[in-house]
Amino acid sequence: MKTILQAKNVQKVFGAKGNVYKALEDIDLEIKEGEFIGIMGPSGAGKSTLLNVLSTIDTPSAGDIIINGQQIIGMKEKQLADFRRNQLGFIFQDYNLLDTLTVKENILLPLALSKVPTSEIKKRVEKIARTFGINEILDKYPYHISGGQKQRTAASRAIITNPSLILADEPTGALDSKSATSLLESLSMLNEQNHSTIMMVTHDAYAASFCKRILFIKDGMIDVEIHKLQQTRQEFYQKILDVLASLGGGNI
Amino acid sequence: MTLFRIARKNIRKNFTNYFLYVASMIFSIVIYFTFVSLKYDEAITAATESSQKISSVFNAASVVLIIFVAIFIWYSNSFFTRKRKKEIGLYSLLGVRKKQIGRLLFYENFLMGIIALFIGVLLGSVLSKFFVTILMKVMGYDVIATFAISTNAIINTIIIFILIIAITSIYGYRLIFRFKLIDLFQADKEGEKEPKASFFIAVLALIFIGIGYWLALQNILESEAWRKIGIMVTPLVIILSVILGTYLLFNTLIVYLLKLTKKNKRRFWKGINIISTSQLLYRIKGNARTLTIISILSATTLTAVGASYSLYYNNKGNAELANPNSIMFIQQDEHLANKVNDKILQEEKHQIIYHKTIPTMQIRVDTSSLNNLMGESIQEYTFISTKTFNEMAGLQGRKDRLSLEGNHAAILDAGYYEGLSPEYVGSSLSLHVDSIAEDITFKKLLKYNVLNTKTANITVVIGDDLFSKLEKETALVNMEAYKITNENNAKEINEVIESILPDDASFSSFYNDYSLGMETSGLIIFIGAFLGLVFLAATGSIIYFKQLTEANSDKGRYNILHKIGVNKREVRKSIAKQVFFIFALPLFVGIAHSAVALTALSRLMQTNLLIPVFICIGIYMLIYVIYYFLTVRTYYKIVTK
Structure with missing residues (x-):
């Protein structure tokens, strides 16, 4: 299977002389097409830093990152922006929807920016809105809809460009359990049916149990890696809790 | 404590x-x-x-x-x-x-x-x-x-x-x-809520501004509307109507138009348009009051500065119109006239370009036949012959030449005001000089004089034959006219001549009017420019402050855009577009308002304000452009920090 993301010896150091803090020690990571991978770890372990570095929002201090065959280290600002727009999809904890745009406009924003023809845009928005069950609210503004609907809108925006990699940063962090489940199921379905590659950072074992593979990070290094394989979600959930307990960081 | x-x-x-x-x-x-x-x-x-x-x-x-x-x-x-x-x-x-x-x-x-x-x-x-x-x-x-x-x-x-x-x-x-x-x-x-815009109110905005403009552009003397509303009340109606219209314009009409552009998906869903348009749409309503204030301030500034500058600018022209000759006085005593002539010859600063002694007649006439709206019906006019006129007009570089036959006449009225001054052309006037009574008919009106208006009166040009006929019955008044070089810097010679001549010589000079005009219009333009500059700096700063506040609250939005792959150039473009709108709208509206006000004013004053006003608008725009680039730069810095 095709490798979507390859990170080699990625390091990230904050601070200057005398007061250096290593957020990422030495990360090696490979994500294959169609994977649904979870990143877990205690607070301060470097989850978000890793996500930011992999998503080109931040630059690593050392190491190589190759996404879909493209070396992203050393890309120019404009190239990076284009790369993010075309190759990556983002889902954030706080949704990051633009409140000046309707749900529909939020979803189609990446396409509009890439100057995709209007007819094509319409077709894609309709299809995705159906997948996420948000046809009814397309013309509403973000402050008129619930958190769950907002997150599904954000997820729709993330996948509308058919990105090679979807990056989710605590996507269920601000959702009630019902909306969270519904979103996670949608992501699972996307992964199963469209073979979308998803990388999700979370500290919630329940959310993580929807993944197929989970990396545990501690102190800037990959500590443990577990696979779901043929286990049921409940079994996998138990296993995650066990690992978290053994890591000692708690599941916070 | x-x-x-x-x-x-x-x-x-x-x-x-x-x-x-x-x-x-x-x-x-x-x-x-x-x-x-x-x-x-x-x-x-x-x-x-x-x-x-x-x-x-x-x-x-x-x-x-x-x-x-x-x-x-x-x-x-x-x-x-x-x-x-x-x-x-x-x-x-x-x-x-x-x-x-x-x-x-x-x-x-x-x-x-x-x-x-x-x-x-x-x-x-x-x-x-x-x-x-x-x-x-x-x-x-x-x-x-x-x-x-x-x-x-x-x-x-x-x-x-x-x-x-x-x-x-x-x-x-x-x-x-x-x-x-x-x-x-x-x-x-x-x-911030999605703004609403009713079509009805959008139209109302145009109607209010339209009414204001229409009233302002009426001829005050003849307008039915002005008479009905009242000369004192109408300007107030105009101002209120325009201010209200401007507010509605920003509050509703612009929102309405932006919403219309949103309907065109092919344009709206293209690149950064989707961001800049919707940002604007969201902001414009909250900004309506500020934009109205800025438009009105800009309009006031431009009108005031334009008008005062045109006074200054037209000062020379006005002084020339009133004083076609640099120096002029009535010659009562040949001895004094010679003394003046000597003084002028002695003065090294000035060369005499021409010196003429002009034979004239001062005749009192009954002007009631002219339907004179202003002043007394009995007036003293100055009469000169066609020959004198042609000679003087030639010396003063005028193209007009007259040839008048019989009792035909031409009138030279430098202070002619359309609508207020009598309708000369075609009217007749009876002259009574001693025993002679002649009816003259005006064939031509010239809106300038060849004699200085403070020495001579409104001047009537009559045929040479008629002139010599009348000349025998009345005393000739000789007027001395000089054209000198360096006439706008003639303070010394002016004072010398004034001390020689008695008061009733009706001494007049280009320099007197010119310097007096410089004094008043200089002060007015100074105040105008001073206030204008203050307003300009303030309106610019208000927009600048306002945009920076918005930039701070927009930080999050641009951060999102950055994450989903909008590059810096696109961000800058979007900001430039948005800020351009906020700057250009009130400026444009302000210019439109002041253009109407100045058109009305120039009709009232019967002067041409075009060039001074263009200069003012040009400077105003230039400073605005500087503010614009400054704002875009700072805005960009804030949101990309």
């Missing part, structure tokens, strides 16, 4: 935050103080004593300035407090009593006000000297080096500003009582 100490400490620690507010207060105070100093300046008072009009212009301008300065300080005060709501909320959360917080804010504001007042007066004293120098220069005076700070000006400024500061301080005191704690914390997050 501990509270007072906290307030003082607050200011000292956060001085950068306070800087903008204090700076805008200082700016206002400096401007006001400078202006008031001019008003009380001895040199200027002495120079303008002669003219009651000028001091009333000064007074009116200072009232405008007070109103404006009050608005500006109020505006920066609310800009400042909005930024600090969170801090105030924090005090409250920490258990400081509301009353104490209120007092804290009161002291703080008052203290800053006093500091600003002190610095402002100090700076203003220096600046006023500079402005006095400029003013004397444009008025055509030699600069007098005396400089004294006027205590009157200081007292005036202190009273006005203590009042303004006290009011804003009380407002600050009451702030804490007007809000719930939760509101203070969420001040920045106030959810």
Whole structure:
């Protein structure tokens, strides 16, 4: 299977002389097409830093990152922006929807920016809105809809460009359990049916149990890696809790 | 006094935050103080004593300035407090009593006000000297080096500003009582709603502006509408209607138009249009009041500056129109005339271009047959022959040549005013000179004179035959006319001639009118430009402040855009587009308003204001453009930080 993301010896150091803090020690990571991978770890372990570095929002201090065959280290600002727009999809904890745009406009924003023809845009928005069950609210503004609907809108925006990699940063962090489940199921379905590659950072074992593979990070290094394989979600959930307990960081 | 100490400490620690507010207060105070100093300046008072009009212009301008300065300080005060709501909320959360917080804010504001007042007066004293120098220069005076700070000006400024500061301080005191704690914390997050726009109100905006424009462009003397509403009330109706229309324009019409452009998906869903258009749509309604104020201020500024500049600009033309000859007087005594001639010949500064002795007749006529609306019906006209006219017109570089037969005549009226002056052409007039009675008919009207209007009267040109016929029955009046070089710098020779000639020689000179015009119009243009510059700086700053506040609340949005892959160039483009709209709209509306006002004005004054007004608009736009680029730059820096 095709490798979507390859990170080699990625390091990230904050601070200057005398007061250096290593957020990422030495990360090696490979994500294959169609994977649904979870990143877990205690607070301060470097989850978000890793996500930011992999998503080109931040630059690593050392190491190589190759996404879909493209070396992203050393890309120019404009190239990076284009790369993010075309190759990556983002889902954030706080949704990051633009409140000046309707749900529909939020979803189609990446396409509009890439100057995709209007007819094509319409077709894609309709299809995705159906997948996420948000046809009814397309013309509403973000402050008129619930958190769950907002997150599904954000997820729709993330996948509308058919990105090679979807990056989710605590996507269920601000959702009630019902909306969270519904979103996670949608992501699972996307992964199963469209073979979308998803990388999700979370500290919630329940959310993580929807993944197929989970990396545990501690102190800037990959500590443990577990696979779901043929286990049921409940079994996998138990296993995650066990690992978290053994890591000692708690599941916070 | 501990509270007072906290307030003082607050200011000292956060001085950068306070800087903008204090700076805008200082700016206002400096401007006001400078202006008031001019008003009380001895040199200027002495120079303008002669003219009651000028001091009333000064007074009116200072009232405008007070109103404006009050608005500006109020505006920066609310800009400042909005930024600090969170801090105030924090005090409250920490258990400081509301009353104490209120007092804290009161002291703080008052203290800053006093500091600003002190610095402002100090700076203003220096600046006023500079402005006095400029003013004397444009008025055509030699600069007098005396400089004294006027205590009157200081007292005036202190009273006005203590009042303004006290009011804003009380407002600050009451702030804490007007809000719930939760509101203070969420001040920045106030959810902006999708703006609504009704088609009906959008049309109403156009109707209001249309009515204002239509009324303004009517001929005041003949308009039915003006007569019905009343000459005094109509200007008020025009102003109110235009202001209301402008507000609705920004509040609704623009929103409506933006919504229409959103409907065109092919344009709207293309690149950054989707971002800039929707951002604008969201912001414009909240900005409607500011944009209205700015449009009206721009319109006022442009009109005032345009009008005063055109006075200055037209001064030379007006002086030339009234004085086609550099020097002219009635020759009563040949001896005196020769003396004058010698003096002019002696003067090295000037060469004589021509010297003519013009035979004229002064005849009193009954002008009731001309339907004269203004003045008495019995008037004294000056009569010259066709030959004299043609000769003088030739010397003065005029193209017109007359040939009049029989009792045909031409009239030279430099002060001709369409609608007010008599309808000369085609009318007849009876002349009674001794025993002769002749009816003359006007065939031609020329809106200039070949004789100076202060020496001669409205002049009638008659055929040479008729002239020599009348000449026998009445005394000829000889007028001396000179054209000299360097005529606008003829102070000395002017004084010499004035001392030689008696009063009833009706001495007139180009220089007299020119310098008087320079004096008045110089002062007016100075006040106009001064106020204009103040308004311009202030409107620019208001937009600048406003945009920066918006930039701060837009930070999050641009961060999102950055994450989903909008590159910096696109961000800059989107900002440039958005800010352009905010700058261009009020400027455009202001120019449109002032264009109408100036068109009306130029019809009223029957002068052509086109060139001076274009120059003013050009300068205004240039400064706006600088503000625009500055704003785009800072905005971009804020959102990409």
